Amino acid sequence: MTDDVVVAGAGMTAWGKWGRNFVEYGVEAAREALADAGVEWTDVQYVAGGETVRNGYAGYVAGSSISQALGWNGAQVSTSYGACASGAQAIDVARNRILAGRCDVALVVGADTTPKGFLAPNAGDRPDDPDWLRFRLLGATNPAYFALMARRRIDVHGAAPEDFAQVKVKNSKHGMANPRARYRKEVTVAEVLDSPVVADPLHLLDICATSDGGAAVVLTSAHKARELGIASPVRVRAVSTVTPSFPNTVIEMPNFATDSSGVVAPPPRTFMDSIAHVAYEEAGIGPEDLSVAEVYDLATALELDWYEHLGLCAVGEAEKLLRNGDTAIGGRIPVNPSGGLACFGEAVPAQAIAQVCEVVWQLRGEAGDRQVEGAKVGITANKGLFGHGSSVLLST
Amino acid sequence: MSKARVPALGAEGWFTEEGGAALVGSRCATCGTVSFPKSTFACPNPRCAGTELIDARLSATGTVWSYTDARYQPPPPFVPTADPYVPFALAAVELDGDGLVVLGQIVDGVTVADLHVGRRVELVVDTLFADDDTEHTIWKWRPIPDDR
Numbered sequence: 001m002t003d004d005v006v007v008a009g010a011g012m013t014a015w016g017k018w019g020r021n022f023v024e025y026g027v028e029a030a031r032e033a034l035a036d037a038g039v040e041w042t043d044v045q046y047v048a049g050g051e052t053v054r055n056g057y058a059g060y061v062a063g064s065s066i067s068q069a070l071g072w073n074g075a076q077v078s079t080s081y082g083a084c085a086s087g088a089q090a091i092d093v094a095r096n097r098i099l100a101g102r103c104d105v106a107l108v109v110g111a112d113t114t115p116k117g118f119l120a121p122n123a124g125d126r127p128d129d130p131d132w133l134r135f136r137l138l139g140a141t142n143p144a145y146f147a148l149m150a151r152r153r154i155d156v157h158g159a160a161p162e163d164f165a166q167v168k169v170k171n172s173k174h175g176m177a178n179p180r181a182r183y184r185k186e187v188t189v190a191e192v193l194d195s196p197v198v199a200d201p202l203h204l205l206d207i208c209a210t211s212d213g214g215a216a217v218v219l220t221s222a223h224k225a226r227e228l229g230i231a232s233p234v235r236v237r238a239v240s241t242v243t244p245s246f247p248n249t250v251i252e253m254p255n256f257a258t259d260s261s262g263v264v265a266p267p268p269r270t271f272m273d274s275i276a277h278v279a280y281e282e283a284g285i286g287p288e289d290l291s292v293a294e295v296y297d298l299a300t301a302l303e304l305d306w307y308e309h310l311g312l313c314a315v316g317e318a319e320k321l322l323r324n325g326d327t328a329i330g331g332r333i334p335v336n337p338s339g340g341l342a343c344f345g346e347a348v349p350a351q352a353i354a355q356v357c358e359v360v361w362q363l364r365g366e367a368g369d370r371q372v373e374g375a376k377v378g379i380t381a382n383k384g385l386f387g388h389g390s391s392v393l394l395s396t
Numbered sequence: 397m398s399k400a401r402v403p404a405l406g407a408e409g410w411f412t413e414e415g416g417a418a419l420v421g422s423r424c425a426t427c428g429t430v431s432f433p434k435s436t437f438a439c440p441n442p443r444c445a446g447t448e449l450i451d452a453r454l455s456a457t458g459t460v461w462s463y464t465d466a467r468y469q470p471p472p473p474f475v476p477t478a479d480p481y482v483p484f485a486l487a488a489v490e491l492d493g494d495g496l497v498v499l500g501q502i503v504d505g506v507t508v509a510d511l512h513v514g515r516r517v518e519l520v521v522d523t524l525f526a527d528d529d530t531e532h533t534i535w536k537w538r539p540i541p542d543d544r
Contacts, residue, residue, distance in 0.1 A: 127406030132473055140470075141471075144464050144486055151463055199465060200467070246440060247496075251499065255499075257498040260429055
């Protein structure tokens with residue numbers, strides 16, 4: 001696989017809540033990634049931006065704004081919008097440019113500054129916008145959709161709110177060893193269960209915050225990586241940006257209903273199951289080969305769903321995997337060694353790239369006190385509003 | 397003078413009270429696929445190019461697929477009905493026979509403690525919010541008593 005695209009550099013700001021212009025975070029992350037790769041900004045041939053998100057939709061233009069701030073270098077550019085999956089789409093575009101032989105060095109960057117509180121739609125009556133309608137007609141916030149999935153785990157699989165709290169406990173332990181994490185404090189089960197219920201059965205500490213941050217990777221061809229003197233590069237083995245297959249029988253944010261399975265039978269895999277499956281198929285790698293995973297824990301219970309969607313365990317067995325300590329650092333398949341969204345909060349267009357940065361550091365053995373010993377293969381998984389799947393599979 | 401009763405902005409034509417409360421979706425004249433909210437110009441079945449979509453009355457009963465509540469007042473454009481805010485429950489309901497799950501608020505006075513996955517519910521048309529001269533209506537789910 002000598003022609004795999006290589007992650008030559010990774011860079012990330014610390015996550016926080018400063019309210020500065022997103023471009024500032026993007027520039028900081030990009031400069032760190034470029035320095036890490038040993039690439040000059042003026043040698044970057046392609047820039048792929050993960051679009052900022054405002055009220056569910058594409059916001060400020062990412063790719064060219066960050067390019068201009070770095071100083072116009074004449075690179076070609078794109079900006080991708082896929083809500084939480086925007087960063088993975090940007091990686092996909094840059095990687096395919098390199099695979100097609102159209103460039104050797106690409107910068108992928110995403111950054112955002114996120115308002116406080118519930119993510120809500122734009123002001124003004126917009127009755128043709130499903131995102132406006134779900135707030136107006138249902139009062140259905142993002143946590144409400146997360147809570148529907150959490151309740152299924154309790155009523156269908158016998159999970160307990162304590163299991164959800166244990167995900168937070170695990171991730172907060174992981175995040176304590178991550179200098180870029182916004183929250184670096186041990187959390188107990190009691191603290192989670194004593195925090196106010198936001199959307200039953202989810203408590204405030206089950207749900208991720210919204211944050212400011214920026215993340216970037218420099219992707220190069222294998223040839224260019226050799227030229228840069230990168231001896232054992234981390235390779236991008238697959239990228240999945242899959243959409244659902246009809247009929248999608250699990251309710252997607254911001255929809256009011258699922259597709260109907262009345263005429264066409266449901267596909268063999270649910271949308272969530274298909275996200276990693278597409279990546280596994282492309283790479284010829286399976287869940288049994290994984291050393292580490294970074295998944296989108298918008299809420300604690302959703303991390304448990306991901307264990308099953310990634311094939312780390314059978315359906316209904318995620319709680320057992322967690323209780324066994326299998327997904328903690330030192331366990332069989334550590335999940336979210338970065339601390340996950342539980343410790344970062346979500347900076348939407350940066351997050352899928354941040355997941356890749358963490359896997360890169362893990363596979364290089366540069367993750368410090370949160371290092372997963374001997375990590376060779378890692379996967380990221382994420383899903384964006386409006387039906388955007390995303391997964392990136394990396395290996396040494 | 398009684399207030400005018402109209403479907404909430406955006407939900408015009410999404411439900412009916414004629415012949416009993418029911419959601420109104422669409423049915424593709426070519427393949428029979430049902431959707432809610434209505435498909436108006438293209439059938440959602442990827443193997444069907446149907447463009448003739450007929451209004452279809454959906455089943456008014458179903459089974460709770462999942463449920464939650466909103467303990468904090470959602471941000472605008474949600475319109476609160478009480479001050480201070482009173483939480484409400486939401487349910488995703490698998491409609492009898494139509495092969496789809498539809499979200500809706502649960503009627504006032506029913507909390508998550510009264511619900512479980514598998515609970516039988518029926519559709520009602522209820523007030524979403526009211527202003528000076530108008531009651532804005534919406535569909536909601538109401539548990540069916542166990543002995544019915």
